Amino acid sequence: MRYWQEEEVYDIEQKRQVQSERLIKTVNRVYNNVPFYCDKMKALGLEPGDIKSIDDLSKLPFTTKQDLRDNYPYGLFAAPMEEVVRIHASSGTTGHPTVVGYTQNDIKMWSNVIARSFTAMGVTKKDIIQVAFGYGLFTGGLGVHYGAEHLGAAVVPISGGNTKKQIQLIQEFGSTVIACTPSYALYIGETMKNMGIDPRSTNLHTGIFGAEPWTEEMREQIESMFGINAMDIYGLSEVLGPGVAFECQARSGMHINDDHFVPEIIDVNTLEVLPEGSEGELVFTMVTKEALPLLRYRTRDITRLHTETCKCGRTLTRMDKVTGRSDDMLIIRGVNVFPSQIESVLLKVAETAPHYVLIVDRINNLDTLEVWVEVKPEFFTDAIKSLEKIEKHITAELFSLLGLHVKVKLVEPRSIERSEGKAKRIIDRRK
Template identity: 60%
Template sequence: MIWNPNKECMSRDEMSALQGRRLHKIVAYVYHNVPFYRNKLQEMDVTPDDINTIEDIRKLPFTTKQDLRDNYPFGLQAAPQSEIIRIHASSGTTGNPTIVGYTRKDIGVWSECMSRCLTAYGVTRDDTFSVAYGYGLFTGGLGAHYGVENLGASVVPTSTGNTEKHVRLIRDLGISGIACTPSYALYLAETMEKMGITKEQIKLRVGAFGAEPWTESMREEIQKRLGLKGYNLYGLSEIMGPCVSYECSEQNGSHICEDHFYPEIIHPDTLEPLPYGQVGELVFTTLTKEGMPLLRYRTKDLCSLMDDTCPCGRTSVRMGRIMGRSDDMLIIRGINVFPSQVESVVLSMPEFAPRYLLIIDRINNLDTLQVQVEVRQEYFTQEMDNLGAIERLEKKLADKLKSVLSISAKVQLKPPGTIERSQGKSKFVIDKRVLK
């Protein structure tokens, strides 16, 4: 099923024309309402009249997270405060939080796009859907919630925490869909197994997973343990929240709601746009947003875009899996390391649970990388009952990591359940290096 075929299946030419018209309009809007953008555009000698087609986007300045912090709290807001009906804030662990105000129309667009996502996953009015993203300042909870209501399914606002109660609700209410982080889905599976509830006793069939990076092996693991089909849901609060892109039944890239959010891929250093298929930093321009429109916002997420036709019938551009974040990239002994590389190795070995922790330190001026992984309970058999066997398994993983990362890592095997679980975004990296 397709929620909005007029937009989701538009011909490429019509889409470009629509994007061009909307881009002109949004540039004029920020030029007249946001001093930050007016100053930037004037410095570059660009006026709204120079922006007429979507290709003209290359004339526009980029916006960064730092710009949002520098203009905290309302410097980039374009709509008057009286038009703002909701304010979200992203976590401000490294400075000022990012404040995003939404007008009534913005909330409408958000709900519309979220409904497109849910419909692509196969959710209908007949479903009972649990939203297990955190409700509150984080956009996940309320964003998904409004989408489910707009679609007409029954929403159960479970939020995070009290996982045992959640499992009981899933069983007793016949909940058929869930939106949460992939790591919370695994935590839910664990809790369910501890409570002695099997996947045959529940009716979950659709999972909308996002808000943190995950891999194909993690998807398989979640699907197997919860008995559902898991789909990627992508979004970021600066642009809107969850709803920016979504997988369809093909599960081959996520369709972008590009009539509202125009995507580009740029080289993170040269900032030059890259062609389809190449991996670089994902950049979004909001084409219709009123509260806080952003021009060419650098997401720091690394991925590629695909423009080939999808068998599902949607014509929109798709984004590939997030390979990492340009600011997540660790430089260890001069080598670029992405946590996702370690994850792919760990998940390729059946001996290990999909939990890992990277600990980076600097000892005697040399960077060290330690990788902690959990051995699955069922894999600890009598063949593993001696230190030699454990060391051999450590070496097996260390060798694989070395071939993928090009640097050596010290592997530490841990008993099941001993790497800390988080209910929100998982923390996979601890960097202890003190850099002067």
């Protein structure tokens, strides 16, 4: 089994010592350099000296995305601007975006954890990695790019979009790995088929996918379409970008680089830390970042943590695939609904394509949920009874899963807008 470095297989005591030392250093850094954290800690009656080990983590205040927006653009930076060498930002739909800064050491750490991730996935310096994540303010493209170069692989920095050019380069450059969102991978494969190209005929052997939630059913669709291993990489710009966690070849959850990002699971309502194995909201404390070391950042991602050693031998804490987000969760007539739950049902239906949109509305003061999903071309027909049969089947499956009556609408092939980045899955008309 190949590892990038020894930190991946630390025993419990080694890990605790490293996390504790780094946490203490980080708490002192933010207390002395970030007025926001100094005020927060003083309000709780805390001083840096009160944090003596990783066991004291729960004493510290939480940080939210709104805190970053309230301190826009650089108010939470713990390093002077002359030490900041990179600035990224999220594309927030309302208000200010969240701004993230990196020192030179932050960039080195980022490159390192990406190289760890790729090594665990079976990617080596012999590979040609086509990076189809977006470049620019979005962290995906440049994050993966630097890590791939650090690994020693050849990088094709095409960025997102320009799908026919993507396909041309996959074929002509002999790309062996593609990195992009899973929904865009399906779109590339669909476009290849429309061009008369078999997606399985290329040199691709691995796909590295992230930036949006995706299900095991979507993994199966991608692997079947391309004949590749579809691997998961996790990250968010506020914490780092891609490389916070990664899937190894054992594929039993994603390994969190917990020597850099200490994870917790909290109850969404009480904010109490939950025991191992409990489902709740994922929280990260960044213990090695210099420019933006956030304390107990609430990701809003819903998952579980596991600390037992993986089959691959790594002792890094593992997280389950994210099932949804606490802030993207739909509440329909009192029922909590995550888009990923609906996707898991749709992708098991042989007659439908992996392209769908959820329409949420309020009619006569009653919330409604309508699921539009494309029918595969070979199953699309003018026979109303055939389509009604498919609709009824999906409706019954969704009711069995959710306990909620959902209206299902089958639509023509290629009628739902495609995305060359993150897929837009929800249209909420209640607002």
